[in-house]
Amino acid sequence: xxxxxxxxxxxxxxxxxxxxxxxxxxxxxxxLIGTGDWNDGMNLVGRRxxxxxxxxxxxxxxxxxEFAKLARLRDDxxxxxxxxxxxxxxxxxxxxxxxxxxxxxxxxFDDSTPLGSAENDECRIxxxxxxxxxxxxxxxxxxxxxxxxxxRSQLVRREAQMVLxxxxxxxxxxxxxxxxxxYLPGVRENGGQYTHAAVWTIMALAKxxxxxxxxxxxxxxxxxxxxxxxAGAARYAAEPYVVAGDVYAHPExxxxxxxxxxxxxxxxxxxxxxxxxxxxxxxxASFSIAPCVPAAWSHFRIDWRFGGSTYHIGxxxxxRRLGGSPLATLDGAAVDSTAIPLVDDGxxxxxxxxxxxxxxxxxxxxxxxxxxxxxDR
Numbered sequence: 001x002x003x004x005x006x007x008x009x010x011x012x013x014x015x016x017x018x019x020x021x022x023x024x025x026x027x028x029x030x031x032l033i034g035t036g037d038w039n040d041g042m043n044l045v046g047r048r049x050x051x052x053x054x055x056x057x058x059x060x061x062x063x064x065x066e067f068a069k070l071a072r073l074r075d076d077x078x079x080x081x082x083x084x085x086x087x088x089x090x091x092x093x094x095x096x097x098x099x100x101x102x103x104x105x106x107x108x109f110d111d112s113t114p115l116g117s118a119e120n121d122e123c124r125i126x127x128x129x130x131x132x133x134x135x136x137x138x139x140x141x142x143x144x145x146x147x148x149x150x151x152r153s154q155l156v157r158r159e160a161q162m163v164l165x166x167x168x169x170x171x172x173x174x175x176x177x178x179x180x181x182x183y184l185p186g187v188r189e190n191g192g193q194y195t196h197a198a199v200w201t202i203m204a205l206a207k208x209x210x211x212x213x214x215x216x217x218x219x220x221x222x223x224x225x226x227x228x229x230x231a232g233a234a235r236y237a238a239e240p241y242v243v244a245g246d247v248y249a250h251p252e253x254x255x256x257x258x259x260x261x262x263x264x265x266x267x268x269x270x271x272x273x274x275x276x277x278x279x280x281x282x283x284x285a286s287f288s289i290a291p292c293v294p295a296a297w298s299h300f301r302i303d304w305r306f307g308g309s310t311y312h313i314g315x316x317x318x319x320r321r322l323g324g325s326p327l328a329t330l331d332g333a334a335v336d337s338t339a340i341p342l343v344d345d346g347x348x349x350x351x352x353x354x355x356x357x358x359x360x361x362x363x364x365x366x367x368x369x370x371x372x373x374x375x376d377r
Contacts, residue, residue, distance in 0.1 A: 012070075016079060019067060022060060023086060026052040026108065029093035031060055033107055038128060041180030041189045048110040054098040055106060055129045061087050061094075061138035091138050099143060103150040104129040106166070109175060116166070122173040126166040127155050128197050134204035148208065151201060160254055161220045162247050163198035166191055169249075186250030188258060193247040195221060195265035199272045206276035206292040214277055215294050221247075221269070226255065243269055278302060280313070286339040289313065289328065289353045295321055307344030316354035324355030 009017070024032050026046075031037075033046035033053035045051045064087040071080035098104050106116025106126035116126040130147040133139035139147070155164045169191025170181040183190035198221050206214040219225055226247075227233040227240035238244050238257025245262030247255060275281050279291035280302055293300065302313040328337035329352045335341065337353055 012074060015067065019063065019083070022063075025093075026050055027112060028052055028097035028108060029090070030054060030097060030108070031056040036178070037107075039180065039189055041178055041183075042107065042115075043178035045107050045109055045115060045177050050110040050112075052108040053106075054094065054104055054108075054116070055126070055132055057090055057094050057098060058104075058129065058132035058136040058138050061090055062132070062136040064090075065137070087138070094138060095140060095143070098129070103147045104133050104139070104143075109177075113175060115175075115177065120173075122168050122170045122175075123166045123177070124168065125150055125154050127151055127163065127201055128165070131197070131200035131204040134207050135200065145208065148204060156201075156217065156220075157249070158220070160249065161226065162193040162249060162255070163201050163217060163221060164191055164249055165189055165194040165197050184250050187248050187253070188246045192249045192258070193221065195243060195245055195247070195262065196268055199265065199268040202272045203276040206272070209292060211277070211292040211297075212294040214272075214292060218269075218273060218277065223257070226257070242266065274302075278315075280304070282342065283339070285342055287342050288338045288340065289315060289326070289351075290338070291315060291317060291320075293317055306342060308346035309344050310348045311342075311351055312348065313351040313353070316352070319355040319357040324357045326353055327356050328353045 022031060026032055027050065030052035032049065033042070033051045033056065034049070035043040035047055036045075037053045037056045038059075046053075064083040068080040068083035068087075071077070071083065094104075097108075100114070100117045102118065103125050104116070105114050106123065106129050108114055114120070116123055116129060118124055130144075130151045133144045133147050151163075154167055157164060166189075169185030170177060171185045180189050183192075186192050188194065198217070202214050202217050202221075205217065223236070223238070223243055224240045226236040226238075232255075233240070235255045236247075236257045238260045242261045243263075243266035244257035244260045245265050246258035248258060277292055278300065279289050279293075281288050281290070291300075298318040299314065299316045301315070302311075304311040304313060326337040328335050328340060329350075330340055331349055340351060
């Protein structure tokens with residue numbers, strides 16, 4: 001049973017201790033998975049304390065990078081430097097031991113057998129390692145693109161309108177990853193759509209700049225699109241107005257919604273739409289607009305209530321794909337689109353963001369004969 005310690009620490013110090021506690025690595029130099037990381041159903045992968053998680057390595061890189069910024073704001077340069085060093089070394093170990101040839105592995109069992117590898121009969125590929133290769137920014141760009149190609153070809157099931165967590169599902173294999181194998185193949189974490197992870201796929205696609213595809217997948221997992229007609233509603237068998245934690249891929253129950261009213265997945269889906277696709281991100285006393293939307297969208301509008309204030313945000317993206325640069329105004333005055341001031345003053349504020357197409361460079365002088373000089377770029 002937990003007891004109260006004699007020592008005291010503030011929240012920042014607790015965070016430091018948590019990070020240091022997580023800096024425990026196995027034979028491949030990757031973080032220990034213990035009895036489960038994000039997927040607690042994989043509770044037997046590292047039960048002897050030697051199994052490792054590739055996904056957790058990406059996530060830890062992200063945490064270290066973000067916390068280094070916070071540590072510097074608190075004048076804790078020594079811990080910030082440690083975060084940077086640990087992250088840099090971990091990135092190298094991920095590329096050496098996490099890459100499988102066409103995608104990133106998911107984990108290593110206690111006996112160093114890989115999981116999420118082409119050599120596996122079950123769970124050859126897991127989506128979250130691929131998504132977080134992108135979201136963490138820790139993977140080599142060429143490999144991150146290749147990993148998402150593997151997600152497209154093996155986990156995005158357009159005919160069923162779902163994104164699988166892993167494939168093939170666990171069933172009769174020799175290796176036992178844990179209680180995930182207790183679910184029928186294609187149900188919940190065991191090869192179904194686990195919506196939380198499917199949203200990370202959307203966010204990864206948006207971060208890579210694939211606006212059309214990100215919105216397509218968003219519509220695929222939007223529950224209302226599973227109940228457009230009577231047949232769809234009967235198949236889905238869950239509420240169309242809330243997010244289901246999972247959607248079954250088992251042939252006998254294909255497309256059936258699982259654990260509905262799943263607030264964790266709902267929160268991530270909201271963030272994917274607002275932040276990753278529409279590009280609205282708040283940072284303290286400012287916000288930015290950096291959309292990743294389909295090519296057919298020439299403009300969109302966000303009405304945002306912040307405390308007692310209302311922000312009407314109009315975004316014109318018609319020149320974005322032509323290499324246009326964003327120009328923003330707040331109540332008619334020019335502002336930085338990456339740091340638009342945010343105040344709770346009870347007023348209504350008008351924000352515009354438009355992309356201005358750069359001037360064409362022809363390399364021709366204004367008058368006279370054609371120039372042989374190569375134009376500067």
